[in-house]
Each structure stands twice: as structure tokens, then as C-alpha cells.
Amino acid sequence: MFDFSSLIDLPLIWYLLILTAVLLYVVLDGFxxxxxxxxxxxxxxxxxxxxxxxxAPFWDGxxxxxxxxxxxxxxxxPLAYAILMPALYLPxxxxxxxxxxRGVAFEFRFKAQRSRPIWDWSFHLGSLTAAFMQGMIVGAxxxxxxxxxxxxxxxxxxxxxxFTFTTGVGLVFGYALLGATWTVMKxxxxxxxxxxxxxxxxxxxxxxxxxxxxxxIPAGHSQIGQMWDSRPGVYLLAAVPAVAFLLLVVxxxxxxxxxxxxxxxxxxxxxVAGYLALGLTLWPWIVPYxxxxxxxxxxxxxxxxxxxxxxxxxxxxLGYTAFSYYLFRGKASxxxxxxx
Amino acid sequence: MADLFDxxxxxxxxxxxxISFHILFPSFTIGLASWLAVLEWRWLKTxxxxxxxxxxxxxxxxxxxFGMGVVSGxxxxxxxxxxxxxxxxxxxxxxxxxxxxxxxxxxxxxxSFLGVMLFGWNRVGPRLHFAATVIVAVGTLIxxxxxxxxxxxxxxxxxxxxxxxxxxxxxxxxxxxxxxxxPYRLIHMVVAAYLTTAFVVAGIGAYYLYRGRHLPQxxxxxxxxxxxxxxxxxxxxxxxxxxxxxxxxxxxxxVAAMEGLWETRQGAPLKLFGWPDQEAETTRWSIEIPKxxxxxxxxxxxxxVRGLKEWPRDELxxxxxxFWTFRIMVGLGMLMILTGVxxxxxxxxxxxxxxRLFQLWCMALTPAGFVAVLAGWFVTEVGRQPWIVQGVMRxxxxxxxxxxxPIGITLAAFIVTYLFIFGAGTFYILHLIAEGPEAEExxxxxxxxxxxxxxxxxxxxxxxxxx
Numbered sequence: 001m002f003d004f005s006s007l008i009d010l011p012l013i014w015y016l017l018i019l020t021a022v023l024l025y026v027v028l029d030g031f032x033x034x035x036x037x038x039x040x041x042x043x044x045x046x047x048x049x050x051x052x053x054x055x056a057p058f059w060d061g062x063x064x065x066x067x068x069x070x071x072x073x074x075x076x077x078p079l080a081y082a083i084l085m086p087a088l089y090l091p092x093x094x095x096x097x098x099x100x101x102r103g104v105a106f107e108f109r110f111k112a113q114r115s116r117p118i119w120d121w122s123f124h125l126g127s128l129t130a131a132f133m134q135g136m137i138v139g140a141x142x143x144x145x146x147x148x149x150x151x152x153x154x155x156x157x158x159x160x161x162x163f164t165f166t167t168g169v170g171l172v173f174g175y176a177l178l179g180a181t182w183t184v185m186k187x188x189x190x191x192x193x194x195x196x197x198x199x200x201x202x203x204x205x206x207x208x209x210x211x212x213x214x215x216x217i218p219a220g221h222s223q224i225g226q227m228w229d230s231r232p233g234v235y236l237l238a239a240v241p242a243v244a245f246l247l248l249v250v251x252x253x254x255x256x257x258x259x260x261x262x263x264x265x266x267x268x269x270x271x272v273a274g275y276l277a278l279g280l281t282l283w284p285w286i287v288p289y290x291x292x293x294x295x296x297x298x299x300x301x302x303x304x305x306x307x308x309x310x311x312x313x314x315x316x317x318l319g320y321t322a323f324s325y326y327l328f329r330g331k332a333s334x335x336x337x338x339x340x
Numbered sequence: 341m342a343d344l345f346d347x348x349x350x351x352x353x354x355x356x357x358x359i360s361f362h363i364l365f366p367s368f369t370i371g372l373a374s375w376l377a378v379l380e381w382r383w384l385k386t387x388x389x390x391x392x393x394x395x396x397x398x399x400x401x402x403x404x405x406f407g408m409g410v411v412s413g414x415x416x417x418x419x420x421x422x423x424x425x426x427x428x429x430x431x432x433x434x435x436x437x438x439x440x441x442x443x444x445x446x447x448x449x450x451x452s453f454l455g456v457m458l459f460g461w462n463r464v465g466p467r468l469h470f471a472a473t474v475i476v477a478v479g480t481l482i483x484x485x486x487x488x489x490x491x492x493x494x495x496x497x498x499x500x501x502x503x504x505x506x507x508x509x510x511x512x513x514x515x516x517x518x519x520x521x522x523p524y525r526l527i528h529m530v531v532a533a534y535l536t537t538a539f540v541v542a543g544i545g546a547y548y549l550y551r552g553r554h555l556p557q558x559x560x561x562x563x564x565x566x567x568x569x570x571x572x573x574x575x576x577x578x579x580x581x582x583x584x585x586x587x588x589x590x591x592x593x594x595v596a597a598m599e600g601l602w603e604t605r606q607g608a609p610l611k612l613f614g615w616p617d618q619e620a621e622t623t624r625w626s627i628e629i630p631k632x633x634x635x636x637x638x639x640x641x642x643x644x645v646r647g648l649k650e651w652p653r654d655e656l657x658x659x660x661x662x663f664w665t666f667r668i669m670v671g672l673g674m675l676m677i678l679t680g681v682x683x684x685x686x687x688x689x690x691x692x693x694x695x696r697l698f699q700l701w702c703m704a705l706t707p708a709g710f711v712a713v714l715a716g717w718f719v720t721e722v723g724r725q726p727w728i729v730q731g732v733m734r735x736x737x738x739x740x741x742x743x744x745x746p747i748g749i750t751l752a753a754f755i756v757t758y759l760f761i762f763g764a765g766t767f768y769i770l771h772l773i774a775e776g777p778e779a780e781e782x783x784x785x786x787x788x789x790x791x792x793x794x795x796x797x798x799x800x801x802x803x804x805x806x807x
Contacts, residue, residue, distance in 0.1 A: 057456070057458070060455065061455065064443065067443050071440050074428055074432055074435070078428055082425040082429035083425070085418060085425055085740070086425045086742045093422060097753060097757050100411040103411035106407060108765070111404065153741070156746045298433050298436060302434070302437050306436070320452050324455055327456065
């Protein structure tokens, strides 16, 4: 039996790996959920076709990061998985149902003739539900989870509060912004012009949402992580949102200047910064404010076994994911590409 | 009946529903992916366009099915925690890494290369496209490897110790991954998936022959499917028998339930049919073949087979369900073997593609694989009860602290959603079948296409001599 726990800080490595997987999920599925959120607002059916085609080869891979987040949590921090899933029972299942409705729309929509509007709405409402629930889940984590011994001991609706509603709406705006800037990058003409106008609005909405959440966290939660108590921590936490807002301003100028790719990358930067602030806030909790990532860690041999495979395969996965994005580079057409 | 709908039962019904629904898709896509790889290989090798026409029709069906498999599979990766949180906490050290490996070795591979397979016709060369198809097929098999390893460990657990905190700790990974029932379960399930696909393909091919449509393509479908029926269906009987003997060794109570045998006896008969009565501890109205059960299980006419009364009543599975689902599975397997025999005779008499009766027979058996796979999983999962980890942890002790209210509501939501999605998916697949392999691409996904982007000139012109 090999066990690296005496050699390296396994729980810390896994905590960072899981956080990275979730960040990749948020950014990658974020933009294709965002397309779904914006879907009914698109000016024409042809625009919708272009938007759908621009993510069709990627959405499945994007969603796999969520499965890695869930599966990785079970593998590396089973106690956290065992507490959080019951605690977030309804939002998790509503999110999954949303993902079902939007996921099947990719295939069904292009097979449908008269029933296409059903799948347009299925794609939109599924994406909206999944995004909103993910935002509420983030809010519920910031709120904290009631734990007794090794299990969830709160009520089934603990996750539904005005604060989590705010985080839910905020993430919907954020994903819509990602989706809009992606559309600017991957389309042209009418679709691009529409997405550009929308992105400018969404920059404002996403900025306001982040500001609201940033203010609400220290105001409303006294027992937040260690960061808020320490001097350098507070400065760091203030600096990260400041960088985030700066990125939004640059993105806004880029959009006005007619740039195509950079706004998307800047908005990704905005998400990374916001995520970093959140991570610093919740550190070192994995089930806020009851279980730390060290307390939830799986046995040394279990974390070691999966680490070997992950260190070998993660670069490979990133490699062929990048290959796939490279292969399907350029502007999306409204034709059903390849039409296998 | 009072406790039938308590929250534990609701949680089990919900899990049974979501996982039964999910397994239908992998059962089909595992086989279909491999078959598509063979078709593309035949096309590249021979240059015969019939193969690529068949490929193009079935890859659309594959895409729809795979999409439904993905979305119902994402649900599964969370259901362990939402419904079985105590199980997740206690066995996470063991099950977690196995599922983690499934994600990093299989899911990403399938997801990324599926994109190339479906949308890459005009962007990559034929060899790379073929490689993508093969990678997707291999990905489905790797996925089956890990998930069946995890399930097999729950059936025949080993390579662990239980700590003072009641949690499972791994002591030997090879023993965990290759638990005693794993090789048999893996082969049995993968072959079952291949047969499921073969009978679906046979049914559709037979339908076209019956209607006199798409004849060259239909012959490829029915012909290749019958190769599976002739050679693989009988092999599955052998694999199933080996799996059963392994279960007899490690989970004898499950086998006793499959046999409906209550009294331990030498020279145990094989009960063809009957009604196991759990209260009275007897199987009523049984039709028996003397000594056959002992012969199958011990390879000795007078071998001893332990009956269900050997175990405490609270360690027995629901016997009737196991007994009957087992008979459904075996019965369908026998019909598949019979199909292979008929196909061999018809082929010998040069009437394989002409017999109307045989075409109707194949059409009737189209869903046979799905039903057999589901029945088989009911046998092995219900047969393990009341244990979630055989002999070590009870299902009743594994439940999440979630009330009946949320579980009931989400169960209803899952049922409504899945029936709607499944209904729509079936509808579109039937539509694709009605269109057939020679359908002009313009009619498929025709949303403002001026010129159908069928196979680009680069891919249609080629074929032949590539591999």
C-alpha cells in the first residue's frame, strides 16, 4: 500500500485540485450555460443556431468538470460530500434537472421540426435553473451548514434565503456575461452586434452583483473564515474584488472598441478573481463553518491512489480539451456543421 | 404496507429509478460505439460507401442516445451523496477513487472525442476521425471497467479493514479493484451491452428488409448483428454460468433466491417456474427438473445447495423479485441464442435476408437486450439486499438524513422529467429510423442550410486503403 501522506500535504493538494476543477467548470460550463440564459433574447432563429453550434462540440466536455468536482469530492473528501449533498439536496437536484433539459436540447433541437420551440425553451429554462441553483449553492456555502457529528442536521430549506437569492441572480448575470462575450468572439454580423450590446449591459449587472455580495458577506456573517480577522487578509480580500472591477472596466472599453476575443478572456479573469476572493473567504472550510478540508480528507492511501492518476492524466485531459477548442476554432456557422 | 413508503423506501425507489433509466443508455452506447468503429474501419478498408451510409445513420442515433446517457449519468454522480450520504462517508475511501478514475480515464475522453466524431468530418482527415471513433468506443469500455469494479466491490468486498470510526480503509488496492466477482461481472455486462446493440440493429435492419427499403444497408445491419447472435449469444450463456458459479461461491443467499430454494438439500431440483412465498418460506406451484440445480451449481447430481432457511429472515432479499427477474433475463438470453441458430440455418439455406417470418421475429426482439440487462441488474442488486456492501453494511444504515418530503417531490420530478425526455428521445430516434440511411442531409437538421454540409468532398471522395 503506497501512501504519500508522510511525504506531501495530500489534503491541501486535493483541496486545491478540487477547487481548480470547480473553477474550470464554472468558466467552461459558465459560458455555455450563459448562452442558454441569453437564448430567447437573440434576435433571430439563425442567431440561435449559430450560438448553439458554437458550443455543440464542447458542452459535454465542459460538463464533465462538474462530474469531476462531484466525483473528486467523494474520492478526496467523502465527509464533505456526505454532508453537503443532503444539505443541498433540493438545489442540487433542481440543478441536475436543469442540466438534463438543457443537455438534451443540443441533440433534440436539431432533430425537431415543428417542436423546435419546445427545445429552445428547454435549453433556456434548463440553463437558467442550473445557473441560478449553482449561485444559490454558492450562497448557501457562504451562509454555512448545520452539522451534528458526521451528518447534516439542518432543515431542507436552509439554503433558500434572501442572501442566496442574491448570489443566484448574481451568478445568472455572470454566466450570461460569459455567454455574451463568448458569442462576440465566436460569431459575426447580426449575432455579434446583438451580443456586444448585451454584454455591455451585463458587465454592469455582473459588477453590481459582485459588489452586493462582497458587501453582504462581511456585513452579514460574523463567523466567516480567518481571512477577515487578519490584517493582510483583509487587504488581500479588498484587492481581489478591486482587480475584478478593473477587468470589467477594461472589458467594457474593449467591447466599445470592437475587440472580439479579449472581452471573453477578461471576463474569465473577472470570474477567476471573484472565485479567488470567495476561496480566501471560506478558507480553510470545506463545509463552512463546521468541517475543514483536513477534517474531511479521505484516508492517505485513497488520496494517494487517485493523485497518481490525476497527475498523469490531468495534463493529457487539458491537452486534448485544448486540441478540441483549437480544432473547432473560428466563427460558428448557422449550418449544422459536419452534419455527421 | 405502512412502511412501504417511508423515506428509506422512497430513497431506494428514487435511486432505482434514476439508475435503471441511466443504465439503458450505456447498455446501448457501449455496443454501438464499438460497432461504429468497426463500420468506419470497414469503410476505410474497402471503400464501400454502404458502410459509411450505415455509419452516418447510426451515429445520429448514437448522438441522441449518448446525450441522454450523459445527462442521466451526471445525476448519478450526485445521487450517491444525496440519497446515500452515510454510505458515501463510510465507504468513500474505497468507492471514491474508483469513481474518480472513471471520470479522469473515461468521461473526459468520451466527451472530447465525441465532439470530433460528430462535428469533425470536415475538420480532420479520415484517419483522425476513425481514431476519434475508436477512442470513444474505448472510453465507453474504460468507463464500464471502473463502474463495474466499484459495484463488484460492493457485492464481494475485500482488501479493506474497518476503522474504529466505522469507516472502511483500503489495505490492498488490487484486491479492491479486482474483487472476486469483478472479472465475471465485467465480461457479462460488456457482452450484454454488445448483444443489446446487436438486437436493436437487427430489429431495424429487419424492418427495412420487411419494408423493402434501404436493402444494401439493411443487409449490413442484419448480417453483422447476426454474427453477434450466432457467436456471442451462446458465449454469453457460458459467461453467465461462470458469473453464477462465482455468485454461488461468494453470495450463496442470492443464488438461493434466484433458484427459489428454501431447504438446503443434495440433488436440488431446478425450478423452472413457481411463486416464492416469503412469509411461508416456500415456493408454491413450482415446476421442477430433478437434480438439475445441483448439477449446474456444483457439477454433481447430488451436490449440496444451501437453501434460504440457512440465513436469518432479516438477511434475505425479496425472493420473488430476484426469482422472476432472473427468469426474464435467462429466458431472453435463450431467445437470443435461438435467433442465432435460426440465422445460421437461414444463412446456410441462403435465405437469411429473405425470410419474412424471421424479419418479424427480429423486429419483435428489438428491445430484448434492454429488458434482459435491466432484469439482470435487478437480480444482482436486489439479490444483494438487505446489504449495500455484502455482509458488512446494511442498506438501511446507509441513508441520507433527508426527509420523505424532499425525496418524494424530487422522485416525482425525476419521473416526469425522464418520461418526457425519454419519450422525446425515442420519438426522434424513431424519426431517424424512418428517414433511414439514405436520407438526404438537407432534410436532417435543415435549419436554413443553403447547401447541405454533408460529408465534405474530402471525406466522401476518400475511403478505401486507409487502414
